Amino acid sequence: MEAFIEKFSRKYNLPAADCLRLIGLMERRVFCKGECVVRQGERNSDFYVVSRGIWLGHYLDDGADVSVWFAGEGEALFSTWGYVGNEVSKISIEAMCDAELYGISKADLEAFFARSAGAANFGRRLFEEQFLALENWMLSGGAPRAEERYRTLMEESPELLQYVPLKHIASYLWITPQSLSRIRAKLGKKKG
Structure with a gap:
């Protein structure tokens, strides 16, 4: 298969x-x-x-x-x-x-x-699974949890970074590209 x-x-x-x-x-x-x-x-x-x-x-x-x-x-x-x-x-x-x-x-x-x-x-x-995914996305909104949403997105779909411009990832997360850059920099420091 x-x-x-x-x-x-x-x-x-x-x-x-x-x-x-x-x-x-x-x-x-x-x-x-x-x-x-x-x-x-x-x-x-x-x-x-x-x-x-x-x-x-x-x-x-x-x-x-x-x-x-x-x-x-x-x-x-x-x-x-x-x-x-x-x-x-x-x-x-x-x-x-x-x-x-x-x-x-x-x-x-x-x-x-x-x-x-x-x-x-x-x-x-x-x-039903499509509706559940939509509702989860809607409930995950809001800037205070943006870092958590970004981490979850990267755990579930790490290949997005290879193909999707960061402006689309930021928009999906309901944050600005600048906020996404800060989150990525912060997480990069934690790894290092």
């Missing part, structure tokens, strides 16, 4: 056999650094699993580039607005490096979920 499928199964607490069945229905898609699955203001209702690379969900707000989430190998990504409401996306989903996804249309994914109670439960658990 490929590593990304094992990570997908483990991250979303899903049976590996179900993950393999789903991936078998999906189409492999390759992207270059900077390409988007969807741009803010466009529609895309497809669902994806990252097989290689780092992805950033972000949006522009009065000229400020706001980072919302990152997705790496074995994680799901999609435009919530496109998938749920067939509306234009409020975020852009951009490859931070050369990347690869497996994608499936909403209609085909829903047909997969409708095949059995097991497949429907698979879908329910998948989306």
